[in-house]
Amino acid sequence: MKTNDTRTELNLELYRMLYLIRTCEETIVEHYFEDEMKTPMHMSMGAEAISVGICQALRPEDHVFGTYRSHALFLAKTGDTDDFFAEMYGKDTSSLKGKGGSMHLCSPDHGFMGASAIVASAIPVAAGCAFANKRANNGKLVAVFFGDGAADEGCFWESLNAACLMKLPILFVCEDNGLAVHTPKSCRRGYSSLVDVVSKFNCIAHEHKTTDAEAIYELTSELIETMKNEQKPGFLRLEYCRYLEHVGVQQDFEAGYRSVEEFEQWYKFDPVALQRKKLQNLGYQTDNIKRLETEIEEGVSRSFSKAKNASFCEVSELYKEVLV
Amino acid sequence: MRNISYCEALNEAMAQEMQADPDVFVYGIDVADHKRVFGSTKGLLEKFGPDRCFSTPLSEDAMTGFGLGAAINGLRPIHVHMRVDFMLLAMNQLANMISSYRYMSAGRLEVPMVIRAVIGRGWGQAFQHSKTMHCCFAHIPGLKVVMPTTPRDAKETLVAAIRDDNPVISIEHRWLYDVEDEVPEEVEPTFLGHGRVLKQGCDITVVATSWMNIEALKAAEILAKHGVSVEVIDPVSICPLDEELITDSVTKTGHCIVADNDWVYAGFGAELAAIVSEKCFGTLKSPVARIGFAQTPCPTVRHLEQEFYPNAIDIIETIEQKLDLEETDLSGEDFYSYENKFKGPF
Ligand SMILES: Cc1ncc(C[n+]2csc(CCOP(=O)(O)OP(=O)(O)O)c2C)c(N)n1
Ligand SMILES: [Mg+2]
Numbered sequence: 001m002k003t004n005d006t007r008t009e010l011n012l013e014l015y016r017m018l019y020l021i022r023t024c025e026e027t028i029v030e031h032y033f034e035d036e037m038k039t040p041m042h043m044s045m046g047a048e049a050i051s052v053g054i055c056q057a058l059r060p061e062d063h064v065f066g067t068y069r070s071h072a073l074f075l076a077k078t079g080d081t082d083d084f085f086a087e088m089y090g091k092d093t094s095s096l097k098g099k100g101g102s103m104h105l106c107s108p109d110h111g112f113m114g115a116s117a118i119v120a121s122a123i124p125v126a127a128g129c130a131f132a133n134k135r136a137n138n139g140k141l142v143a144v145f146f147g148d149g150a151a152d153e154g155c156f157w158e159s160l161n162a163a164c165l166m167k168l169p170i171l172f173v174c175e176d177n178g179l180a181v182h183t184p185k186s187c188r189r190g191y192s193s194l195v196d197v198v199s200k201f202n203c204i205a206h207e208h209k210t211t212d213a214e215a216i217y218e219l220t221s222e223l224i225e226t227m228k229n230e231q232k233p234g235f236l237r238l239e240y241c242r243y244l245e246h247v248g249v250q251q252d253f254e255a256g257y258r259s260v261e262e263f264e265q266w267y268k269f270d271p272v273a274l275q276r277k278k279l280q281n282l283g284y285q286t287d288n289i290k291r292l293e294t295e296i297e298e299g300v301s302r303s304f305s306k307a308k309n310a311s312f313c314e315v316s317e318l319y320k321e322v323l324v
Numbered sequence: 325m326r327n328i329s330y331c332e333a334l335n336e337a338m339a340q341e342m343q344a345d346p347d348v349f350v351y352g353i354d355v356a357d358h359k360r361v362f363g364s365t366k367g368l369l370e371k372f373g374p375d376r377c378f379s380t381p382l383s384e385d386a387m388t389g390f391g392l393g394a395a396i397n398g399l400r401p402i403h404v405h406m407r408v409d410f411m412l413l414a415m416n417q418l419a420n421m422i423s424s425y426r427y428m429s430a431g432r433l434e435v436p437m438v439i440r441a442v443i444g445r446g447w448g449q450a451f452q453h454s455k456t457m458h459c460c461f462a463h464i465p466g467l468k469v470v471m472p473t474t475p476r477d478a479k480e481t482l483v484a485a486i487r488d489d490n491p492v493i494s495i496e497h498r499w500l501y502d503v504e505d506e507v508p509e510e511v512e513p514t515f516l517g518h519g520r521v522l523k524q525g526c527d528i529t530v531v532a533t534s535w536m537n538i539e540a541l542k543a544a545e546i547l548a549k550h551g552v553s554v555e556v557i558d559p560v561s562i563c564p565l566d567e568e569l570i571t572d573s574v575t576k577t578g579h580c581i582v583a584d585n586d587w588v589y590a591g592f593g594a595e596l597a598a599i600v601s602e603k604c605f606g607t608l609k610s611p612v613a614r615i616g617f618a619q620t621p622c623p624t625v626r627h628l629e630q631e632f633y634p635n636a637i638d639i640i641e642t643i644e645q646k647l648d649l650e651e652t653d654l655s656g657e658d659f660y661s662y663e664n665k666f667k668g669p670f
Contacts (some may be wrong), residue, residue: 063397095432096428096429096430097430099427099428099430100428104428106428106429106430106432106433108396108429108432109432113393113396113397114396114425114428114429114433118416118420118421121389121416121420121421122421123386123389124385124386124387124388124389124392124417125389125390125392125393125396125421127389127390127393128389128390128391128392128393128394128395129393129394129397130393131390131394132393132394132397132398132399133397135375135399136398154385155385155386155389155416158381158383158385158386158387159383159389161383161386162380162383162386162387162390165381320431321426321429321430321431322426322427322465322466323426323466323468323490324426324434324488324489
């Protein structure tokens with residue numbers, strides 16, 4: 001049993017990260033129109049609890065892989081807002097010097113091993129990374145994040161099969177917003193339940209529909225324990241609602257491919273607001289919450305300004321890091 | 325020095341490197357079955373165990389990405405494909421992932437991965453078991469591509485490829501597997517990008533790839549009897565390319581023929597022709613000529629296949645045209661017929 005103190009501490013940590021990610025993305029929304037962040041933004045807004053809950057359950061040395069929609073995952077794993085905004089602006093101060101952009105974040109020092117904008121293509125890479133961890137017997141876990149669209153790709157199934165065959169220490173995380181761009185699952189699938197199919201493989205598969213980062217943290221922690229005990233890969237399908245358009249920073253409910261009512265239903269349980277309320281219920285003072293929020297906002301604002309004001313890298317950088 | 329086969333040379337390279345470096349492992353479809361990829365992975369399972377030599381599901385795409393993931397996390401994978409054609413299922417991982425992983429991590433992640441793939445020919449290999457594709461791979465920045473011809477180069481390039489911190493694709497012609505030659509037991513530390521003059525000559529330069537070197541050497545041998553001196557150059561490495569070796573030779577001879585083990589159109593021969601005309605324009609006595617496969621899918625039936633593949637006679641005829649020679653008397657010449665050796669099926 002957790003004491004109230006440790007539970008508050010955990011929830012405070014979760015809130016800090018949720019609020020940080022939301023603030024970063026709101027900053028992007030506010031400034032994207034200035035046309036200086038020239039990189040296609042696939043926003044995480046609405047999905048924050050998944051990355052935050054899971055990364056909380058991981059250890060710093062564990063590895064993650066993401067997709068073009070990885071703002072939340074990157075920030076949850078690295079906490080590095082300087083690097084984040086510098087890369088959004090493509091500046092010299094970013095560790096990638098603008099070669100990646102929003103779709104290709106990477107921070108190996110923090111265990112963020114890369115993100116791919118080709119649907120499903122990082123999944124086998126994550127499996128290979130897990131194989132190396134297993135060989136090294138270093139106890140590290142790999143978590144690979146992908147959308148529901150990735151399950152349409154052969155590569156996902158090939159990777160799941162290989163990981164189950166080889167009993168790799170890998171957690172597959174399907175961030176399910178029900179859409180691939182604008183196409184719902186009902187138009188893409190010849191089966192009804194992904195988890196039903198996946199659970200026929202030798203892995204431990206769970207699913208959940210929640211915006212509660214703590215619940216996702218608990219679920220993931222338990223799953224990781226079971227994975228370790230049973231020496232099997234894990235699979236998590238977590239539902240969420242994508243707040244904004246597929247790519248870009250606007251809402252597009254008027255396009256008619258999904259209903260605003262559904263969004264409103266989800267928004268009642270917005271992961272950030274929900275977590276804030278939880279802190280209050282746990283007896284955490286509103287003043288303290290506000291102080292924390294101000295602190296985060298100031299930090300984000302500093303990172304943002306630094307990035308905006310930084311210079312671009314030398315043109316000679318173009319040819320660097322192709323081959324050793 | 326002892327003579328061993330091309331296949332044994334590949335096997336020795338892997339065995340020695342696996343012995344020297346516990347991070348090296350070899351995997352792929354049927355790598356550990358009793359046939360051991362035509363014998364090239366023989367003994368590796370017994371010596372290094374199933375963790376370092378294993379067969380995989382038939383998932384070329386995922387297992388290629390798997391190698392990438394292992395490579396960026398400290399291991400040195402060797403992925404083997406029984407045919408280049410099968411590797412095409414992994415084109416996404418090659419072109420979108422492996423080639424750019426170092427770049428997208430700003431050099432913080434390295435990809436010391438080797439992909440070996442075999443070119444088939446003859447005995448009904450047909451259009452899905454006979455491709456080379458080196459020009460397609462070499463087209464993509466971030467990949468190295470080698471195509472050794474001699475047993476010695478097979479060993480040296482594979483050792484160098486395994487030690488290389490970049491992804492390297494090694495393309496091996498099935499017909500070369502039984503060729504025997506001198507191969508050193510210990511390989512000097514070497515790096516990729518050295519071409520080799522397989523035969524020195526002063527009248528004309530033939531740059532040939534993979535099996536086409538065997539044909540070029542045969543052509544050179546026959547023409548030598550008629551007083552024509554052909555220089556045969558094997559680039560060995562397609563990317564990086566030993567340009568200087570080639571341009572020096574062409575500067576000397578003034579003529580260049582590219583005999584590529586591939587289709588001609590938009591191929592490696594076109595690249596080489598461009599390089600040679602850019603760098604040797606003033607010294608060229610004739611335009612660069614290209615020899616390669618017929619611009620068709622590869623047929624199964626023998627007499628059409630014969631027509632599909634270029635051979636030593638095609639090279640001789642092209643040389644005759646370039647040097648304005650009389651038609652060479654080929655009666656009594658014994659042309660290498662590989663079918664005396666390669667009885668299929670694969
Ligand atoms: C292999 C491939 N096919 C198509 C695309 C174009 N595309 C980009 S995102 C996307 C939808 C993916 O949906 P999902 O995996 O559910 O992720 P989400 O955007 O919902 O997070 C598509 C089809 C792509 N990037 N890669
Ligand atoms: Mg989706």
